[in-house]
Amino acid sequence: MQNATPPSFDVIVVGAGAAGLIAAITAARKDKKVLLLEKLSKIAAKLKATGGGRCNLTNTLSNDEFMARFGRDGRFMTPALTSFDHKALMQFFSQIGVESHAPDGYRVFPVSHSSVSIITALEEEMTRLGITLICNARVKSVQYEADRITGASTAEHTYSAPNVIIASGGLGYPQLGAQGDGFTIASDVGHKITQLHPAMMPLRTKETWVDNCRADTIAKVEIRVDLPKAKNIRAKGDLIFTSHGIRGPVVLDVSREITPLIEKYGEVPLLMNLTKGLNEGQLLEHIKNEIHKNPEQSILTHIKTLLPEPLAREICTLALADPDIGFNKLPGLQRDKLLKLLAWTPITVIGHDGFKMAMITRGGVSLKEIRPETMESKILNGLFFCGEVMNLDGPCGGYNLQWSFASGYTAGHLGEIQP
16 A cells, blocks of 8 residues: 655744744644654754753844844844844743743843743644654755745655745754754755854863862853954853863853864864953952051952962962962062962863764855745745754853744744834
8 A cells, every 4th residue: 555645834944943833833823734753762952952951042232232242143033023022922821821031130040940830831732733843854955946945855754845944943952853864955956055164062172270260160261362353352250170171151152263263273272261250460459458457368368259270370480489478479470470470371272072062053055045034045935944053053041042032933833023
């Protein structure tokens, strides 16, 4: 007996992550017959892991501030964020039974602080809307005639639909299903894929002293790139030293800019302010105040009021300063060097662990070939993109998830421009 011909649909959504789920729901709410194809055995694997499982959905920045954090291409998001910003996202989840809040006034989480509540609510809404979900179905290609989409094919079936939404993500975290399928599909129909780099990840350093400083989180660190053509690249946040390098929120933020530079230059020099923004003059004043309190204390004791002891010792070593003598007993050149190193500690990034440790992908389908008002391809009618598959990525803090939801919402309207 021959297999029955698969039914036809109004839209096929490829990938059941954040972008794909909201795209499917949006289309179904417009009375479209929706097929959602997911290559893994369960939906939303990456969404489940977001924010350590707490699910930092978005943040409370204005749209202009939000877009600025994405760099020069951020303005591409204007139409999508205008119709689906963080307030609209919070309202969307409230309507399907998940309340959210911003406990620090900035980052937005479900009140449950669990991604499971988000995923459960999305599953229930898809069931309510009658969306057809097929898991373990990896899309190999899209079908088209002339300049119009006609469907999509897995290894087993070809499904018919005049619209296909690619929401298959990037290459980050392959253990959660990322294999770059969307890049191949888009390239096969003529789309340009920009250079791909791993982003939001730990970095490895040339310096080995970092191994001695692993016990503590250093708060409010500023990192800046010390290259002539990249001095405007900087980030602030908490930093953690590892056995082979650096990690933490500030590293996740700046790594998306650094990984392309590593490929270009081989190594990237950084400067780190580890003393909560104090400059050389302020550091000298701080140490003088500590000396005034107790003139007999050592340099190490003074610096320990700013930094954990292991890190304080390493900086003294870098300055060739004996940590166990008084600051005023140091030769002038060593005092100056110590203050300079406390203000800006140099470190050299020489590598990373590739996409297996990358939360997101930098690069993707060229934005020049996508209509920002609809997320539709300029090359092939009925083909839409949303989420990480596009060449647009932001820092950590709810940026990339908000963009996935907003672009998915826009794509789910299937070419209808939102007011």
